[in-house]
Amino acid sequence: MRMSTDHPAVTVVEARALHFRAGASHILRGVDLTVRRGEVVALLGANGSGKSTLVKSLVGINAPTQGEARLLGAPVGSGVDWSRVGYVPQRSGAGGGIPSTAQEVVASGLLHGRRLRLPRGWRERVAAALDQVGLGDRGGDPVHLLSGGQQQRILIARALVREPDLLILDEPVAGVDVASQEAFAATMRRLVDDGLTVLVVLHELGELEPLVTRAVVLGHGKVVHDGAPPRPREDHDRAGHRHQHPHADDNTLGEQARALDLEVRP
Numbered sequence: 001m002r003m004s005t006d007h008p009a010v011t012v013v014e015a016r017a018l019h020f021r022a023g024a025s026h027i028l029r030g031v032d033l034t035v036r037r038g039e040v041v042a043l044l045g046a047n048g049s050g051k052s053t054l055v056k057s058l059v060g061i062n063a064p065t066q067g068e069a070r071l072l073g074a075p076v077g078s079g080v081d082w083s084r085v086g087y088v089p090q091r092s093g094a095g096g097g098i099p100s101t102a103q104e105v106v107a108s109g110l111l112h113g114r115r116l117r118l119p120r121g122w123r124e125r126v127a128a129a130l131d132q133v134g135l136g137d138r139g140g141d142p143v144h145l146l147s148g149g150q151q152q153r154i155l156i157a158r159a160l161v162r163e164p165d166l167l168i169l170d171e172p173v174a175g176v177d178v179a180s181q182e183a184f185a186a187t188m189r190r191l192v193d194d195g196l197t198v199l200v201v202l203h204e205l206g207e208l209e210p211l212v213t214r215a216v217v218l219g220h221g222k223v224v225h226d227g228a229p230p231r232p233r234e235d236h237d238r239a240g241h242r243h244q245h246p247h248a249d250d251n252t253l254g255e256q257a258r259a260l261d262l263e264v265r266p
């Protein structure tokens with residue numbers, strides 16, 4: 001059951017002075033991040049800036065070496081109500097080498113620490129989630145026989161089937177064709193209007209641009225911008241040319257953000 005949007009200031013995701021080290025690498029260097037209920041926050045940054053590492057810290061895959069992360073009001077760990085959190089990892093294939101059907105992979109999204117049995121009505125919920133990603137007719141197919149982009153859409157369906165209050169997405173539409181990106185953006189629009197909170201790692205805002213309320217840009221494991229989303233330059237803002245370009249006379253973000261190939265609204 002999704003939360004109402006009566007109290008938009010409620011903090012859903014919170015990271016405070018988060019550090020993550022792996023061996024000699026200091027990957028997150030004191031990240032502060034707040035996402036409030038109903039926001040759609042894009043997490044941007046160059047390759048290797050720490051976006052996936054941050055997201056993995058928020059969903060409990062990477063234990064931060066310093067600092068604190070909280071989701072839905074609880075410290076990341078067993079206290080979080082994971083049934084309310086949907087997560088799409090960075091593109092990894094939905095099959096995992098196991099001969100599961102698409103329906104089985106999506107149904108696994110209904111399982112979590114507190115529920116290891118499929119709930120009543122699961123078939124309908126799985127069918128609806130497959131429909132939402134345009135794969136309603138592929139439920140019986142082995143996932144390893146689906147294309148890479150279709151497998152990615154299966155992972156999105158697995159996150160959506162929970163009817164989450166919070167979606168954390170790591171480049172969810174990488175490798176997904178434009179028509180499917182548009183369908184995904186339309187689904188997101190409906191869910192966000194219904195109170196969903198989203199944190200989404202992106203390289204290009206693409207079809208999600210109209211939904212994004214705020215952008216957080218990472219550079220070398222630190223937040224280098226937290227505010228208005230970047231936008232395509234006017235003269236490039238046309239079909240097939242939606243990516244963000246550097247803005248030679250923009251000095252608001254400094255060198256780090258400039259290196260990210262972004263333009264930021266004044």
Ligand SMILES: Nc1ncnc2c1ncn2[C@@H]1O[C@H](COP(=O)(O)OP(=O)(O)OP(=O)(O)O)[C@@H](O)[C@H]1O
Binds near residue numbers: 023025054
């Ligand atoms: N467990 C680990 N051990 C060592 N290095 C790691 C580990 N996890 C991540 N890194 C390194 O940390 C840096 C940040 O990785 P991360 O995957 O978070 O980047 P990203 O911003 O998501 O990049 P991309 O845009 O390419 O997906 C990279 O240089 C990566 O090699």
